Amino acid sequence: MMKVIIIDDEPLARSIVKEYLQTHTDLELVAECNDGFEGIKTIQQLQPDLIFLDIQMPKINGFEMLELIENPPAVIFTTAFDEFAIKAFESNAVDYLLKPFSKERFDKAILKYQPHQSTEPLQNVMETAAQSVLQQNRVVVKDGSRIRIIPVNQIHYLEAADDYVKIVTAEGTFLKKRTMNFFEQSLIAYHFARVHRSYIVNTQLITRIEAYEKDSHLVLLNTGAKLPVSKSGYAKLKETLGI
């Protein structure tokens, strides 16, 4: 028996999945959730095998929710219309259902999930999902048991920390399991520059750039932070600042 959870903020959207599930006797619906917060809690408690996940939901969307779960279960996305998501799903092996969907289409999606599968395609979808999250110009992090939504413009800088990236804001420092390269690429549209192998800085906060030893510089932020700038980082910084 596989455990199933539905996460969708619209009651009728949940009810149709519930109805379609009735003919699948090997699947047991163990919970229904209204939003992402509830979703995270319930997934951690009940450890389902499969979830049906809407993308547009209150507070945090489906992608953001997935990002915050350690070992996410298999996911079938149910969404109405999301150009970006559709593109992401089509390139990956994960299934998605476009609302409104038929019973036949639903059954097909379930069939795909019957065999126990590797989580590799999910990794792919996570990458694209994360990109979509950044399209919303915010980053979602876990702060102990709390979930924090950090608007991109409130980030001072990012610092590499082994497998994690430290996100430094006025309210403190948060860790996120992502690569520096990932942030460098996705934050470039928001006036961030990778000034150093280990630092990405919000260029809008820069008050001064100082020369420091040979071939290297320092940037000063209006928050008081001082960060090293490498030679190649200085070139990128100049490009971002348009000088």
Place this chain on the structure above:
Amino acid sequence: MANSILSDKRLRIFFTAWWLVWILLQYIILKQTNVDNIHAISDSIISNVLLATCGFFISNNMKYYLPRKEKYWYILVVSLTVSFLWMLAQQGCMWLFLKEGDPYIDVIHQSWGIRFGAGFLLISSMSMFSLLWYSQQEQREQDSRKTETERLSKEAELFKLRQQLQPHFLFNSLNSISALTGSNPEKARHMIHQLSDFLRGTLKKDEQQWNTLEEELQYLQLYLEIEKVRFGHRLQTEIVYNENMLRFKLPVLLLQPVVENAIKFGLYDTTDEVLIRIEATEEHRNLKIVVKNPYDPETSQPMKGTGFGLSSIKRRLFLLFARHDLLFTNKDNKYFITTILIPQIV
């Protein structure tokens, strides 16, 4: 193609009078130099009729070819040439008209200088007049084409802005209906009707630009009922207005997208129940609409400008009223407030 000068009745009368004056003038001048009646009359008539004909040809020619570059040189050369031809034609005609040996033939020959001068003066002024007249006509046509194009593109833009139907809304509504067909077919049918009425409203061609508040509120109600089916008890709405406000006018389909924006903002920014408040009041004889939705200042995404939903409304208001200050937003700790002023110009 431009109209010919003579298509204007007032100008036809004017030209007739003008040439009669010239005939009379030439007759008087000839009389003063002791020319007898028969010669004076025939000379005046023949000269001026020929001149008028030349003028007509020049002006008609400009109807098909309007010189652009070098237009003043064109007038000079054409006027000189035509004047010369006119003089030859005039002498030819007089020669045909008069008996051989008539001493008046010599008078005509001897007065070629003054005749050429007068002919050149008249022909060049006629050319100038035609040139100005046709240029002006052309300009006017260009202007009207331009204003027409501008009007069309403005209308197209307004239509497009009005029609921005959110695909999310449509597909989610269809999904709700799909769910209801199993559990509550009667309600599903009802929702299909509401959705159809709503869609018909958005597809309505721009027969009219304005609606009364009453009509807009009815349309809004349709939308809200659909949304309430989708979101269930999470969505609460409150609409406040005064009976006598119902006659006030506002642009078609303006209210619904504003409320849609508020609902989206409200519903996706909190997990609690959401109350959307819509209030219509009168302010300085303008219609003032205030839409209030709750939001969470801590986690709310930093909105770029006023957000897409509202920026298209702003654009519409600008196209209609040429004012940028008709839509503004502000927020306090709990509520995001959108205010719209609609000038009552009709």
